[in-house]
Amino acid sequence: MKILVVGSGGREHALCWKVAQSPRVTQLYxxxxxxxxxxxxxxxxxxxxxxxxxxWALSEGIDLTLVGPEAPLVEGIADAFQARGxxxxxxxxKAAMIEGSKAYAKGLMxxxxxxxxxxxxxxxxxxxxxxxxxxxxxxxxKDSGLAAGKGVTVxxxxxxxxxxxxxxxxxxxxxxxxxxxxxxxxEVTVLALTDGxxxxxxxxxxxxxxxxxxxxxxxxxxxxxICPYPLAPGVLKEVExxxxxxxxxxxxxxxIVYRGVVYAGLMLTDEGPMVLEFxxxxxxxxxxxxxxxLETDLVELALAVVEGRLHELEPTWRPMxxxxxxxxxxxxxxAPHKGLPLRLPPRPPQGVLYFQAGTRRSPQGLVTHGGRVLxxxxxxxxxxxxxxxxxxxxxxxxxxxxVFRRDIGRxxxx
Ligand code: GLY
Numbered sequence: 001m002k003i004l005v006v007g008s009g010g011r012e013h014a015l016c017w018k019v020a021q022s023p024r025v026t027q028l029y030x031x032x033x034x035x036x037x038x039x040x041x042x043x044x045x046x047x048x049x050x051x052x053x054x055x056w057a058l059s060e061g062i063d064l065t066l067v068g069p070e071a072p073l074v075e076g077i078a079d080a081f082q083a084r085g086x087x088x089x090x091x092x093x094k095a096a097m098i099e100g101s102k103a104y105a106k107g108l109m110x111x112x113x114x115x116x117x118x119x120x121x122x123x124x125x126x127x128x129x130x131x132x133x134x135x136x137x138x139x140x141x142k143d144s145g146l147a148a149g150k151g152v153t154v155x156x157x158x159x160x161x162x163x164x165x166x167x168x169x170x171x172x173x174x175x176x177x178x179x180x181x182x183x184x185x186x187e188v189t190v191l192a193l194t195d196g197x198x199x200x201x202x203x204x205x206x207x208x209x210x211x212x213x214x215x216x217x218x219x220x221x222x223x224x225x226i227c228p229y230p231l232a233p234g235v236l237k238e239v240e241x242x243x244x245x246x247x248x249x250x251x252x253x254x255x256i257v258y259r260g261v262v263y264a265g266l267m268l269t270d271e272g273p274m275v276l277e278f279x280x281x282x283x284x285x286x287x288x289x290x291x292x293x294l295e296t297d298l299v300e301l302a303l304a305v306v307e308g309r310l311h312e313l314e315p316t317w318r319p320m321x322x323x324x325x326x327x328x329x330x331x332x333x334x335a336p337h338k339g340l341p342l343r344l345p346p347r348p349p350q351g352v353l354y355f356q357a358g359t360r361r362s363p364q365g366l367v368t369h370g371g372r373v374l375x376x377x378x379x380x381x382x383x384x385x386x387x388x389x390x391x392x393x394x395x396x397x398x399x400x401x402x403v404f405r406r407d408i409g410r411x412x413x414x
Contacts, residue, residue, distance in 0.1 A: 003299065004029045004057055005041065006077065007068030010326070010357035010375035011284035015066055015298070016040045017355065018291045022299035029062070035366060036356030048072065054080040062086060066302055067260075068287075070146055073280050074100035078260075089302040091260040095251060096280040098262075102178045103144040105278050112250035114243050116275040117267075119180035125169040128177050132161050135179070143168045144176035152219055154182065183267040183274055186411070188229050189286045190239050190264045193301060196257035198310040199244050200301075201236055203228040203293060203317060205286040206412060211333065213407045220333045221372060224408035225324045226383060227289040228317075231268075239264065239273050247278070259305055288355045288375045289324040293317050323386040323409050324377045325394050329358065330401040332371040340368040343398035351385075352393035353377040374399070383409055 001024045005015050013036045020028055020040045031053055033043030046053055050072055057065060065081055067073055067090035076093035090096075098105045103121035108114075121144065122128035132139065141164035143151030151168070155161035161179075168177045187209075192201040205227035211217035243264055251258050263279035263286075282290075291298070295316040304310045329336035336358070343365060344354055355377065358370020374397065378390030387409045394404060 001025055001063040001299070002027045002029070002061055004031060004062045004065040005033075005037070005068065006031050006053070006065060006072060008032050008034045008037070009068065009284055010355040010372065011282055011287040012068035013037050013355040013357070014288040014291045014375070015068055015282070017353070018294065018298045019066065022297045024297070024299045029060070034356050035359050035361045036354070038361075050075050050077040050080045053077070054084050054086065057081065057086055058084045064089065064299065064302060064306070066090070068281060068284075070096070070099050070279060070281050074146060087303070087306045089260055089306055091258050091280050092256070095256050095258040095260075098247070098278040099280040100146060101144055101176070102142050102277065103176050106178055106180070108247075108250065109275060112246045114246050114275055115272060117180040117183050119178055121176055121178050122165075123169065123174060123176045125165060128165045128169060128179060129162055131179060132158060132165065135181075137161060138182040140180045140182055141165055141168070142178040142180065144178050148221055183269050183276070185268040185270070187276065188231065188266050188268060188273075189225075189283050190236065190244075190266060191282060191286065191290065192240070192244050192262050192264070193305055193310060193315070194244070194248050194258055194260070194262055195305045195308045195310040196248065196252055196259050197308070199240060199248055200310060200313075200315055201240050201244065202315065203290060204231050204236060205229050205283070205289055206409075207283060207286055208405060208408055211328075211403065211405075213405050218333055220328070222283065222285045223326045223328070223405045225283070225285045225289040226386070226409040226412055227286065227293060227322045229412060235268070235273060239266065243273065243275060259308070285324045285326055285372075285375050288377050289322040292353060292377060292379055293320060293322050320379055320381060321383040321386040322377060322379050323383065323390040324375050325390045325404055325408050326372050327374040327376065327394065327397065327399055328372050328403040329368040329370070330403055332403055336368070336371040337401075338367070338369055340400065341398075342366045342368060342373065344374075345396040349389065349392045349396050351379045351389040352396070353379070354393065354397075373402070383413055387413070
């Protein structure tokens, strides 16, 4: 089969790595890809035009496409491929609204009785500011639209909340803001495959969204992940029954058959798991920690999703733990420094995988080309060993002034 992976980050490098292991694959392509993906796939230059890519896939006879990032999904890449009779793993534009509009997602959760924080949505700044005065802090202010994981402010002071509202609602393209109550508890990610009827939850994982140790510093796209996250017995079942099942069935009842990955970002509160956000794709870096543990052929799973026969397959897992440490460029997330040299060891240390993200190949070798640059994944018999290996993998990389957290997985270890 000819397979195409869409995207250019660490998540997509991990997808290529896993897909390349499938005996079904005869040719692997990536659009636009990155230097790490180029070692596994033929990279197709692509500027983000979904219709162009769908035409290219048709002319090339691509049998299956897997989409990594949210932006093309929200733009309707799945619809463009399906309109040409092409198989694509990823939800349609309407289904991807669960991520494309947080205001829509919150409304949906309310209608379907899915546990989530109380909220109000505003497009008028004065109304939003008045609401803030009324509810006070701590409070969470979210950009309703796509913001690469950086559109959330957890405000402990009113001034900070006001500023976040103004940042989102001022400017020429006035958006929408979601203001929601602050929830407490550990955060966990549950990803699930679904064909719109059957739901297969994958191993739970935990991201680390703040830039610095101790969950301090600015929000980022994610600085590291562990998998599996040790959920208490019964919690995954509860997530499936109270969150994923109502979502998938509720969307279907509204005429939307969701096919792809659902990302449930959850807070484990005293009253049970509550949804912080839904996303329409694999998490990044959760995917990099998750896929090395997946035993089942990802191509078989993706085909089962796309063809509506996921009931035939149950994913199986390697009985191991995994940890991913993200190495970012200095200046991330505001102004990451590009062009800094980066050298990977000729052979990764034992139990280590490197998934590239914001890298570029220059005549001198690899250089930084984005915020999150490299994902270092350690695999071990348990989380402690996985973390030791991930950090040994970090030590083996030459990358001056790299920004990374030294406490990934520490809370879960305790
Ligand atoms: N790691 C957070 C996300 O993928 O949205």
